[in-house]
Amino acid sequence: GEAAWRQLKTMNDSIVTRLFHGLQRSTLLCTVCGFESATFETFSVLSLPLAIGGSLRHCLDQYVRGDLITDWRCSKCRRQQNVYKKLNLWRLPPVVIFHLKRFGFSGGTARKVHAQVTFPLRDLDLSQLAIGPHPNTHSMVYDLFGVVEHHGSQHSGHYTAYCFNQPAASWFFINDTVVKESPTHNVREATAYILYYKARDVA
Numbered sequence: 001g002e003a004a005w006r007q008l009k010t011m012n013d014s015i016v017t018r019l020f021h022g023l024q025r026s027t028l029l030c031t032v033c034g035f036e037s038a039t040f041e042t043f044s045v046l047s048l049p050l051a052i053g054g055s056l057r058h059c060l061d062q063y064v065r066g067d068l069i070t071d072w073r074c075s076k077c078r079r080q081q082n083v084y085k086k087l088n089l090w091r092l093p094p095v096v097i098f099h100l101k102r103f104g105f106s107g108g109t110a111r112k113v114h115a116q117v118t119f120p121l122r123d124l125d126l127s128q129l130a131i132g133p134h135p136n137t138h139s140m141v142y143d144l145f146g147v148v149e150h151h152g153s154q155h156s157g158h159y160t161a162y163c164f165n166q167p168a169a170s171w172f173f174i175n176d177t178v179v180k181e182s183p184t185h186n187v188r189e190a191t192a193y194i195l196y197y198k199a200r201d202v203a
Contacts, residue, residue, distance in 0.1 A: 090132035146196035
């Protein structure tokens with residue numbers, strides 16, 4: 001894991017990498033012989049499924065549980081089978097961006113999912129999800145600073161946002177050229193499409 005991270009920094013060390021890029025481990029386990037195949041992948045956005053239960057936490061739990069991979073062939077016992085690709089977050093960046101999968105296909109038809117997802121404005125503790133050695137210098141507790149909403153269908157729509165202004169210690173609603181102060185409960189009730197969190201000790 002750390003070798004993969006060092007390679008990324010060697011090839012592309014920038015303020016963008018340091019702030020927004022993390023590392024996750026993808027694991028496939030053969031249920032026949034027990035062979036485990038693991039690879040490391042970088043990410044800048046985590047695309048989460050909309051989980052039953054509605055806590056951002058449930059979406060994260062379903063994300064790391066992984067997806068079903070069909071007809072996977074084990075490189076050790078040569079058996080072909082269906083397995084789950086499990087994901088573990090190895091290293092989290094100072095700024096974490098969650099994309100909620102509101103668009104998908106059902107019966108060959110594109111659709112938008114309007115389910116509400118609750119999310120914390122402060123104190124999102126991700127320390128239990130990051131399983132790497134954590135040489136990070138930043139906190140694993142995150143605070144929300146931005147929410148993007150999508151209005152409309154999968155074919156067309158409009159975006160609005162809530163952004164936290166640190167000097168003013170207030171949330172603001174942004175709709176094209178209109179910017180106005182917003183009460184906190186409006187942010188909590190937003191139908192989030194993208195969520196932006198920053199580590200507690202990151203300015």
